Amino acid sequence: MATEVYDFDTIHDRKNTQAYKWTWFPDAIPLSVAEMEFPVAPEVLDALHQRVEHGFFGYTGPADELREVIVQKMKDLHSWDVNPDHILFNPGMVLMLNVIAQCVGKAGDGILMTMPAYGPFLRVPENRGRFPQMVAMTRVDDDASTFHYEMDFDAFEAAIIPQTSLYFLCNPHNPVGLAFKQAELERIAEICLKHDIVIASDDIHCEIQLGDSQHIPIASLSSEIADKTITMISHTKPYNMAGLACSAAIVSNDDLRERIQAKSRASGYHSDTLAFTAMLAAYRDSGAWLHAASRYITANRDYYVQFVRDNLPLLKTTIPDGTYMAWIDCSALNLSDEYDNASDFFFKEANVGLNPGTFFGDKFGDYVRLNFACPRAMLEEALHNMQAALEKLG
Numbered sequence: 001m002a003t004e005v006y007d008f009d010t011i012h013d014r015k016n017t018q019a020y021k022w023t024w025f026p027d028a029i030p031l032s033v034a035e036m037e038f039p040v041a042p043e044v045l046d047a048l049h050q051r052v053e054h055g056f057f058g059y060t061g062p063a064d065e066l067r068e069v070i071v072q073k074m075k076d077l078h079s080w081d082v083n084p085d086h087i088l089f090n091p092g093m094v095l096m097l098n099v100i101a102q103c104v105g106k107a108g109d110g111i112l113m114t115m116p117a118y119g120p121f122l123r124v125p126e127n128r129g130r131f132p133q134m135v136a137m138t139r140v141d142d143d144a145s146t147f148h149y150e151m152d153f154d155a156f157e158a159a160i161i162p163q164t165s166l167y168f169l170c171n172p173h174n175p176v177g178l179a180f181k182q183a184e185l186e187r188i189a190e191i192c193l194k195h196d197i198v199i200a201s202d203d204i205h206c207e208i209q210l211g212d213s214q215h216i217p218i219a220s221l222s223s224e225i226a227d228k229t230i231t232m233i234s235h236t237k238p239y240n241m242a243g244l245a246c247s248a249a250i251v252s253n254d255d256l257r258e259r260i261q262a263k264s265r266a267s268g269y270h271s272d273t274l275a276f277t278a279m280l281a282a283y284r285d286s287g288a289w290l291h292a293a294s295r296y297i298t299a300n301r302d303y304y305v306q307f308v309r310d311n312l313p314l315l316k317t318t319i320p321d322g323t324y325m326a327w328i329d330c331s332a333l334n335l336s337d338e339y340d341n342a343s344d345f346f347f348k349e350a351n352v353g354l355n356p357g358t359f360f361g362d363k364f365g366d367y368v369r370l371n372f373a374c375p376r377a378m379l380e381e382a383l384h385n386m387q388a389a390l391e392k393l394g
């Protein structure tokens with residue numbers, strides 16, 4: 001399955017590098033944490049080598065060129081005009097969500113999130129003196145093997161109370177793989193604007209295009225929506241370097257941006273020198289790698305979904321059109337108490353590491369999340385192991 005220039009087929013041994021993905025489920029096939037089993041783009045490696053050779057790693061800010069590259073990217077991909085002065089840099093998305101929670105509304109306010117949700121979203125409200133307002137998305141079963149989620153706009157609006165001041169949007173959505181369509185984003189924005197709710201849009205997975213899916217940043221829809229939105233992007237997921245942490249927040253509302261900047265400064269965090277280098281090389285030079293990786297991952301997704309249809313009748317899966325994770329319903333397994341949950345079952349019986357559904361909300365104990373951004377042979381082995389384990393269940 002080699003693509004023209006890049007080798008995504010080789011399995012790289014990452015044992016003894018302290019990578020969480022390889023230590024959380026020791027010696028298992030690693031399909032959990034949201035990172036790819038591919039080395040970074042050669043352009044990123046070259047830039048890092050050059051920067052390391054320089055030998056100085058002092059406190060460092062972003063190059064002006066990085067702002068310009070982001071502005072150009074937003075224009076090219078989304079026809080969205082971003083002012084370079086509206087971009088803030090910070091060491092990471094989860095940190096930023098914590099900062100934003102303290103900059104919007106007041107202590108005791110509610111933060112909306114749609115369930116299931118990326119685990120750290122769930123913890124921000126109590127970390128920051130707010131409370132979570134969890135709204136279930138509607139699950140729609142397509143056929144015996146697949147299902148998808150849709151926003152329940154009535155439930156979303158009904159959950160809003162006077163104390164609700166912020167919504168954590170995740171687009172594309174981790175873990176359900178939904179790349180929100182324009183009409184859905186317009187409806188979300190309409191409700192948030194009507195109730196004066198700020199949208200923190202976590203677009204960390206945005207540049208990975210599965211098939212012909214398209215990402216639309218909610219703030220790109222109108223300047224009125226942009227004025228109520230903080231859009232967060234990062235090179236770390238699409239270009240695969242979560243350990244070189246840095247993210248950018250686009251905030252056109254002056255008052256909000258100043259508050260976020262002040263709170264970030266007060267927190268004492270500062271970004272990593274090498275992360276800025278990596279971010280620039282990723283965004284400026286690594287488009288061909290990303291395109292090839294997206295194609296490889298799309299083919300993996302299609303292989304995986306067909307495998308579930310043909311060989312795993314006890315499982316039901318989403319067909320993600322964003323991210324590189326599938327969300328799997330394992331409720332038909334009827335597991336004994338011998339296993340903590342379905343993830344524990346697949347770890348013990350199939351030697352495959354998958355995220356337990358409870359990471360994404362208490363009610364999701366019957367689910368697991370599977371990361372298919374890996375060499376095809378690794379995915380094949382994991383799926384065959386899972387098939388054998390399920391067949392033993394009877």
Ligand SMILES: Cc1ncc(COP(=O)(O)O)c(C=O)c1O
Pocket residue numbers: 034091092093094095118170174202204205234236242245246247
């Ligand atoms: C939706 C989402 N947001 C944020 C993060 C983590 O971002 P960071 O490492 O910048 O804190 C992840 C990581 O998987 C994610 O999936």
